[in-house]
Amino acid sequence: METFLQQIINGLTLGSVYALVALGYTMVYGIIGLINFAHGEVVMIGAMVALSVITGLLGSHASLPAVVIILAGLFVAILVCVAIAYSMEKIAYRPLRSAPRLAPLITAIGMSIVLQNVALMVWGRNYRTFPTLITPTPHIIFGAAMTDLQMLIVVLAALLMGGLVLIVQRTRLGIAMRATAQNPQVAGLMGIDINVIISAAFVIGAALAAVAGLMVMAYYGIAHYYMGFLLGLKAFTAAVLGGIGNLAGAMLGGLLLGIIEALGAGYIGDVSNVCGLSSLSDALQQKCADNDGQVSLFGSNYQDVFAFFVLILVLIFRPSGLLGERVADRA
Amino acid sequence: MAAPALLELTRLEVAYGGIHAVKGIDLIVRQGELVCLIGANGAGKTTTLKGITGLQPVKAGKIVYDGADVTGKPAFQLVRKGLSMVPEGRGVFGALTIEENLAMGAYSRRDRVAIKQDIERVFGLFPRLKERRKQTAGTLSGGEQQMLAMARAIMSRPKLLLLDEPSMGLAPLMVQKVFETILTIAAEGVTILLIEQNAKLALEVSHRGYVMESGTITLSGDARQLLSDPKVREAYLGEAV
Ligand SMILES: Nc1ncnc2c1ncn2[C@@H]1O[C@H](COP(=O)(O)OP(=O)(O)OP(=O)(O)O)[C@@H](O)[C@H]1O
Ligand SMILES: [Mg+2]
Numbered sequence A: 001m002e003t004f005l006q007q008i009i010n011g012l013t014l015g016s017v018y019a020l021v022a023l024g025y026t027m028v029y030g031i032i033g034l035i036n037f038a039h040g041e042v043v044m045i046g047a048m049v050a051l052s053v054i055t056g057l058l059g060s061h062a063s064l065p066a067v068v069i070i071l072a073g074l075f076v077a078i079l080v081c082v083a084i085a086y087s088m089e090k091i092a093y094r095p096l097r098s099a100p101r102l103a104p105l106i107t108a109i110g111m112s113i114v115l116q117n118v119a120l121m122v123w124g125r126n127y128r129t130f131p132t133l134i135t136p137t138p139h140i141i142f143g144a145a146m147t148d149l150q151m152l153i154v155v156l157a158a159l160l161m162g163g164l165v166l167i168v169q170r171t172r173l174g175i176a177m178r179a180t181a182q183n184p185q186v187a188g189l190m191g192i193d194i195n196v197i198i199s200a201a202f203v204i205g206a207a208l209a210a211v212a213g214l215m216v217m218a219y220y221g222i223a224h225y226y227m228g229f230l231l232g233l234k235a236f237t238a239a240v241l242g243g244i245g246n247l248a249g250a251m252l253g254g255l256l257l258g259i260i261e262a263l264g265a266g267y268i269g270d271v272s273n274v275c276g277l278s279s280l281s282d283a284l285q286q287k288c289a290d291n292d293g294q295v296s297l298f299g300s301n302y303q304d305v306f307a308f309f310v311l312i313l314v315l316i317f318r319p320s321g322l323l324g325e326r327v328a329d330r331a
Numbered sequence B: 001m002a003a004p005a006l007l008e009l010t011r012l013e014v015a016y017g018g019i020h021a022v023k024g025i026d027l028i029v030r031q032g033e034l035v036c037l038i039g040a041n042g043a044g045k046t047t048t049l050k051g052i053t054g055l056q057p058v059k060a061g062k063i064v065y066d067g068a069d070v071t072g073k074p075a076f077q078l079v080r081k082g083l084s085m086v087p088e089g090r091g092v093f094g095a096l097t098i099e100e101n102l103a104m105g106a107y108s109r110r111d112r113v114a115i116k117q118d119i120e121r122v123f124g125l126f127p128r129l130k131e132r133r134k135q136t137a138g139t140l141s142g143g144e145q146q147m148l149a150m151a152r153a154i155m156s157r158p159k160l161l162l163l164d165e166p167s168m169g170l171a172p173l174m175v176q177k178v179f180e181t182i183l184t185i186a187a188e189g190v191t192i193l194l195i196e197q198n199a200k201l202a203l204e205v206s207h208r209g210y211v212m213e214s215g216t217i218t219l220s221g222d223a224r225q226l227l228s229d230p231k232v233r234e235a236y237l238g239e240a241v
Helices: A002-032 A039-060 A066-096 A102-123 A148-170 A172-182 A184-189 A194-220 A227-242 A247-271 A282-290 A300-317 B045-052 B075-080 B098-105 B112-125 B127-131 B142-154 B172-187 B199-205 B223-228 B230-235
Strands: A138-141 A144-147 B005-016 B019-030 B034-039 B058-065 B083-086 B160-164 B191-196 B208-213 B216-222
Touching: A002 A039, A002 A144, A002 A148, A002 A172, A002 A194, A002 A227, A002 A247, A039 A066, A039 A102, A039 A194, A039 A227, A066 A102, A066 A194, A102 A227, A144 A148, A148 A172, A148 A194, A148 A247, A172 A184, A172 A194, A172 B098, A184 A194, A184 B075, A227 A247, A227 A300, A247 A300, B005 B045, B005 B191, B019 B034, B019 B045, B019 B058, B019 B191, B019 B216, B034 B045, B034 B172, B034 B199, B045 B058, B045 B083, B045 B160, B045 B191, B075 B083, B083 B142, B098 B112, B098 B142, B112 B127, B112 B142, B127 B142, B142 B160, B142 B172, B172 B191, B172 B199, B191 B199, B199 B223, B208 B223, B216 B223, B223 B230
Parallel strands: B034 B191, B034 B208, B083 B160, B160 B191
Antiparallel strands: A138 A144, B005 B019, B005 B058, B208 B216
């Protein structure tokens, strides 16, 4: 029971990050039908920039309160990510707006490689460690531990998602975004400049990506030029799981995927433990005895596999996702 | 004395790739007029409107609106100049509520208080919409959706309103209501270019009319005269002459 609750807490934390990133995929897809594969790299850039600013400030202005240093890092990361996403859309995707679907998709993959290589040049190929500004203090909840960093991640993600829902549901911009997603031509007839709306989707997604980047980096304590790839793919999976193009779906998909992964990682060792089997070879029996009866075929390092297992299942059994209505017919 | 032209098309050509759908037409709509453009299926009526609103690139010719050359200008800029269109098939945002649809109609305006008043005003015009204001537009009947599309278009306070087959697919009673609404809007001083399959009704409410056949204007003139023109009676009013 404790493991269960513990894994739910861990899953919720990571799931919040997935959800924030998934929103960026889903907003862009909802409006222009593009899977922006470079979105994961925007998260990575966010993490890297935040890391640089934070370490830089720690070197020069060590006396500043930790909160100020982190906020400064976040602020710069958001600016950089927004600038990158805005230009990326304008330079790489906009000219291809009426091209066949495959063209912008391949361009997106190209953009992701470009961003990775830029990061490689700027930050090098080594793992960078996040300075311990906050020592995570665990709080015990029903026997499971939740650190204040985890709480911060979950609460901040929830606030941001709530804010986004308010924008999309209540503001003039938000209504225009939904109108454009539904019918861009008619949206134009309303006086909506759809280029502005599309830029807004990229910009909002990038800002959320920057926050998510800082979150994962603080959570794992490291950042790396390649981190955006897997994270992006998982967030994309989350978006597909919830129903791509659907905001609530991205949030639900993100949280669910985080929880599935955590539970999978928490239990796969026990499930794939061979010591309970009856006819074991002598060597295995010996090994079981040496390892307190715990010899697993798969360890928690198989965590990353679950996301793709989920992706495959969704694509086979419910391609429109949990909350999606229309079957995805676009590339 | 004729009022000044609000919209003037000169030798307008619009094509879809190699398909020449509009082959150089001249058309004029004067301030305060209600002009109709009639013609059979595939004549190029919708394409003409698409050319005017920049939804389909203009191949040749010129569009002058309100004294300025607007050839090739995107739709969203035209709305800000008071040119609004109700597209063929109504184009309501089905997933948005009626109120949200109306708010989008007023997207080009910034005067919040007046927008609120205008919403109440169109609700006065269309009580059905008021009852359903929080409902998504997709749940409305075809006729109600047409009402919403027209209500939404006038939310931008247009000078010129382009209507593409507002009576399409509606029952006779609803067609009646749509035409009454067109007359109400016209009476408020909005200039209208009306595209219709229902040639008889269209000519009855219009000042002038144009007849389009496979991409060209074949007849034009005073609406009453067109109504009694033998060629029109035979081809569009279904009467043997
Ligand atoms: N997207 C398109 N691509 C290619 N050809 C098109 C396209 N839209 C219309 N056409 C062609 O252009 C011609 C004019 O079509 P248009 O829609 O303007 O006719 P219309 O007068 O509005 O007819 P209707 O009364 O049926 O609406 C037709 O021959 C049609 O097949
Ligand atoms: Mg038509």
